[in-house]
Amino acid sequence: VVVADDDVLLREGLAQLLTGAGFDVVGRAGDAAQLLALVREAKPDLATVDIRMPPTHTVEGLDAARTIRGELPGTAILVLSAHVEVEQATELLAAGAGIGYLLKDRVTDVEDFLSSVDRVVKGGSVVDPALVQELLAARRVDDPLQALSPREREVLGLMAEGRSNAGIGHQLWVTEGTIEKHVRSILMKLRIAETTDDHRRVLAVLAYLDSH
Amino acid sequence: VRHEIRGRRRAAATAAPIPVAGAVTNAVPTGPGLPRRWPPLPAPAVVLLGLVEIAVVTAAVWPLDAVVPAFALSGLYFLPVLHLAGAWGFWPAFVVATIGTLTFDFFFLEPRFALGVNDSSSLTLLGVLLVVAYVVSALAGNARRRTLEAERLAVELGTAERRIRRIAEEQTSLGRVATLVAEGATPADTFTTVATEVGQLFAADVAVVFRYEPDRTGSVVGLWSVPEVSFPAGARLAVAGAGGAATVLDEGRPNRTDRFEGPPGSIAGSLEEMGAQSGVAAPIVVEGRLWGAMVAATIRAEGLPPGSETRLADFTDLAATAIANAESQEQLIASRARIVAAADHTRRRIERDLHDGAQQRLVSLALELRAAKADVPAGAPELVERLDHVAEQLVEALDELREIARGIHPAVLAQNGLRPALKTLARRSPVPVRLEVDVEGRLPEHLEVAAYYVVSEALTNAAKHAAASVVDVEVTAAGGLLKVRILDDGRGGARIGDGSGLVGLYDRVEALGGRLRLGSPPGGGTTLEAELPLGGDRAMAG
Numbered sequence: 001v002v003v004a005d006d007d008v009l010l011r012e013g014l015a016q017l018l019t020g021a022g023f024d025v026v027g028r029a030g031d032a033a034q035l036l037a038l039v040r041e042a043k044p045d046l047a048t049v050d051i052r053m054p055p056t057h058t059v060e061g062l063d064a065a066r067t068i069r070g071e072l073p074g075t076a077i078l079v080l081s082a083h084v085e086v087e088q089a090t091e092l093l094a095a096g097a098g099i100g101y102l103l104k105d106r107v108t109d110v111e112d113f114l115s116s117v118d119r120v121v122k123g124g125s126v127v128d129p130a131l132v133q134e135l136l137a138a139r140r141v142d143d144p145l146q147a148l149s150p151r152e153r154e155v156l157g158l159m160a161e162g163r164s165n166a167g168i169g170h171q172l173w174v175t176e177g178t179i180e181k182h183v184r185s186i187l188m189k190l191r192i193a194e195t196t197d198d199h200r201r202v203l204a205v206l207a208y209l210d211s212h
Numbered sequence: 213v214r215h216e217i218r219g220r221r222r223a224a225a226t227a228a229p230i231p232v233a234g235a236v237t238n239a240v241p242t243g244p245g246l247p248r249r250w251p252p253l254p255a256p257a258v259v260l261l262g263l264v265e266i267a268v269v270t271a272a273v274w275p276l277d278a279v280v281p282a283f284a285l286s287g288l289y290f291l292p293v294l295h296l297a298g299a300w301g302f303w304p305a306f307v308v309a310t311i312g313t314l315t316f317d318f319f320f321l322e323p324r325f326a327l328g329v330n331d332s333s334s335l336t337l338l339g340v341l342l343v344v345a346y347v348v349s350a351l352a353g354n355a356r357r358r359t360l361e362a363e364r365l366a367v368e369l370g371t372a373e374r375r376i377r378r379i380a381e382e383q384t385s386l387g388r389v390a391t392l393v394a395e396g397a398t399p400a401d402t403f404t405t406v407a408t409e410v411g412q413l414f415a416a417d418v419a420v421v422f423r424y425e426p427d428r429t430g431s432v433v434g435l436w437s438v439p440e441v442s443f444p445a446g447a448r449l450a451v452a453g454a455g456g457a458a459t460v461l462d463e464g465r466p467n468r469t470d471r472f473e474g475p476p477g478s479i480a481g482s483l484e485e486m487g488a489q490s491g492v493a494a495p496i497v498v499e500g501r502l503w504g505a506m507v508a509a510t511i512r513a514e515g516l517p518p519g520s521e522t523r524l525a526d527f528t529d530l531a532a533t534a535i536a537n538a539e540s541q542e543q544l545i546a547s548r549a550r551i552v553a554a555a556d557h558t559r560r561r562i563e564r565d566l567h568d569g570a571q572q573r574l575v576s577l578a579l580e581l582r583a584a585k586a587d588v589p590a591g592a593p594e595l596v597e598r599l600d601h602v603a604e605q606l607v608e609a610l611d612e613l614r615e616i617a618r619g620i621h622p623a624v625l626a627q628n629g630l631r632p633a634l635k636t637l638a639r640r641s642p643v644p645v646r647l648e649v650d651v652e653g654r655l656p657e658h659l660e661v662a663a664y665y666v667v668s669e670a671l672t673n674a675a676k677h678a679a680a681s682v683v684d685v686e687v688t689a690a691g692g693l694l695k696v697r698i699l700d701d702g703r704g705g706a707r708i709g710d711g712s713g714l715v716g717l718y719d720r721v722e723a724l725g726g727r728l729r730l731g732s733p734p735g736g737g738t739t740l741e742a743e744l745p746l747g748g749d750r751a752m753a754g
Contacts, residue, residue, distance in 0.1 A: 007572040013579035057564060059627050082567035083614055085624045087632035104571065105610045108578035108603065138639035141646060141682050
């Protein structure tokens, strides 16, 4: 793993956390240039990237993530941000699977954070729950989400977070088969095309929620 | 003096009808009520003319002597007397009346061909004749005097009327310029108007407004001319040579020039080249500093009327006011823009400090806390519980901090632009929002920030006060304008200035040279519209 964050304390804390969980932290970067150099050299399985880094403290992390994806598509990327925005999430996830976009705060819930890291490394997509909640909670005129049952809304949220049917089932303590039924019903009610690919499903759900 | 004037006025009022149109054109009064004007002659010549006329009358009367009684013939001698009195006044008529009476006596009264009379009735006739002749002379002379007086008054009246008319025209012209200035017309428009008004009012051939530049040159900022001039509006000419702008620059006061002379490419030189014979110039003084000058010139040999230079100064005073107004307006706008920009800058810095400083620190602390918890030896469950509690508090603090940072300045605006930022606003609005953003690419930051705050404030108001069920937000960038329109179906009745935050928006929009309009009839929903010039770079000041 390569860890990139301009804040030393946080960078070290994150590296420690990952090391403690059994990851091998092979590099620590303070800005995007360092990060790219380290990634090209060490070719890690995962890069965690702070979105705001020197010199402009805006979206250096996003650009770095795009570059890494372009050069080394096999590298999983977890982008951490001080605040989450739909635009940035869809932009990032459009680059493909194996990408996560989380609030920095998530690292404080170690177990949850490590499971997210695990999902990204395994090629899954991860979207911050706060962002998904914001999308689901938005008030809409003739809200199509009104057609969904509370359970279905819950499942839709977990789909948007990038979880697989099995993952959702695990989360909600029900069988994968039950989840599959819910998913089919949701996609039909919202007229979203069905897909077996979890990543494409995340993109479709996010796009739907963003545009309605 | 006062009595004299009043006397004259009365005389003018009672004098023969004065044709006003004739008086205005300064022609000699020749109306039907007035006698022909006779050429002035020396007194002996007049008396000689009188003698000739008497001779003619005598010759004409002579053949009638036999058929008409003498006293009847005597009446004809009044003709030369009347003529002379009417044309040259009392005294020549008096002399001729005396001579005429004696001539009559000599030729027609017994004894003939001798002065003197035979009887008392002839003497009486002569006496009556003489007295009547004198009275006629006096009356005719008086009539002549009054006629002349009336003529003089008519001319004077004409002059006075012309002067009044000129003053009235000047006041009207000044009034037009003053209205323009008061309406806040741009200096460029004001200069053009001033040049035109002065040119036409002074019957000049060219009128120019110059702004002095630092290197003894002047820019033509207002121009009016009858013949073609060698310099266009906007030209920069040297302030050199004699007369006009050069004299104003050196002396700082209105002046008159009888001859323009200057090198080619200079103001005086250009006027000389177009054949300007004479002209006047006056300084434009803005808040104590010599800003520019105005020059009016004519190619006519008689030049501009006296006093034109001081009259010109009235116009330059108005131009100066227009400039001062525009300058203070510009300064006000620039200072507003600086204040808004400074406030935005501060908010952005605070937001960055919160995210990159406080938030990072809290996250690190939370991580450290987790590590510390892992190190707690078994058998201290209370400590673990307390650490968990602190960690939870930390997470809550982080959430709060994120919300505060978002409220202070939306980072997404700078990072991703107006559309995503407005979408986020719409999603977080308690009232459903229909959002339409028709803007290509990114806009200058100050416009994005302004549009964002306009929408943000309107949505907040719609949710808080309007009890609206839906809000439409339209943002378009076209025709050099960024238009932001927010329309809700709530109860209306909103006002700018009721502490709703609309005042701040109003200031922000005005600072960018834009307009903010609020339409909120009670029960009819609320429409907030902002128009911001896309090309405006004022906000970049500071």
